[in-house]
Amino acid sequence: MTKRQVTTKAELLADIEHAWAVLNAALDRLTPTQMMDFRDAQGWTAKDHLIHLTAWERSMVFFLQGQPRHAALGVDEALYLEGDDDDINAVIHQQRKDLPLAEALRQFRDGHHQLMKLLQPLTDADLLKPYRHYLPAEPGDGDGPPALDMIYGNTAHHFTEHLGWIEALVNEAC
Numbered sequence: 001m002t003k004r005q006v007t008t009k010a011e012l013l014a015d016i017e018h019a020w021a022v023l024n025a026a027l028d029r030l031t032p033t034q035m036m037d038f039r040d041a042q043g044w045t046a047k048d049h050l051i052h053l054t055a056w057e058r059s060m061v062f063f064l065q066g067q068p069r070h071a072a073l074g075v076d077e078a079l080y081l082e083g084d085d086d087d088i089n090a091v092i093h094q095q096r097k098d099l100p101l102a103e104a105l106r107q108f109r110d111g112h113h114q115l116m117k118l119l120q121p122l123t124d125a126d127l128l129k130p131y132r133h134y135l136p137a138e139p140g141d142g143d144g145p146p147a148l149d150m151i152y153g154n155t156a157h158h159f160t161e162h163l164g165w166i167e168a169l170v171n172e173a174c
Contacts, residue, residue, distance in 0.1 A: 008124050044165075058114075066134055
C-alpha cells in the first residue's frame with residue numbers, strides 16, 4: 001500500500017485532479033503509433049498502461065459501491081485474494097490487450113468521471129473509514145487501510161507512477 005500522502009478529502013481531490021491533468025496532457029501529445037506500438041521491457045504499450053490504470057481505478061468505483069473489487073478488475077476472486085499484483089496485472093493485460101485505442105481512452109475517461117462523481121458526496125470521515133467498512137464480506141485480517149489511502153494509491157499515486165513508465169517507453173523508442 002502506498003504511504004498516505006494526503007489526509008483530507010480536499011487534499012485527495014486536489015492530488016487526483018493534478019495527477020489526472022498531467023497524465024492527460026502527456027497522453028494528448030502522443031500519436032496513435034506511440035500509444036500502441038512502442039513497448040517497454042515488459043512488452044506493455046502506453047495503451048496497456050491506460051487499460052491497467054482504468055481497471056484499478058474502476059476497482060475503487062466498485063469498492064465505494066460495496067461491490068467486490070475482483071469483479072471490476074475482471075479477475076477470479078481466488079486470484080484477487082491469493083495472487084499477487086503481478087499475477088492480477090498479467091490477467092488484466094491478457095484480457096484487454098486487443099481493446100481498440102479509442103475504446104481504451106473512452107473507458108479510461110468514463111471510469112475516472114464515475115469515481116470522481118462517487119467521491120463528491122463523501123466526507124473526510126467517510127474517507128477515513130477502513131477498507132472493511134466498504135467491503136465487509138471480503139476475507140482478510142483486520143479492518144484494512146482507510147479508504148482515503150486506497151483511493152489515493154489507485155488514482156493520484158498510480159497515475160504518476162505509470163506516467164513515468166509511459167514517458168520512458170516513448171522516449172526510449174524515439
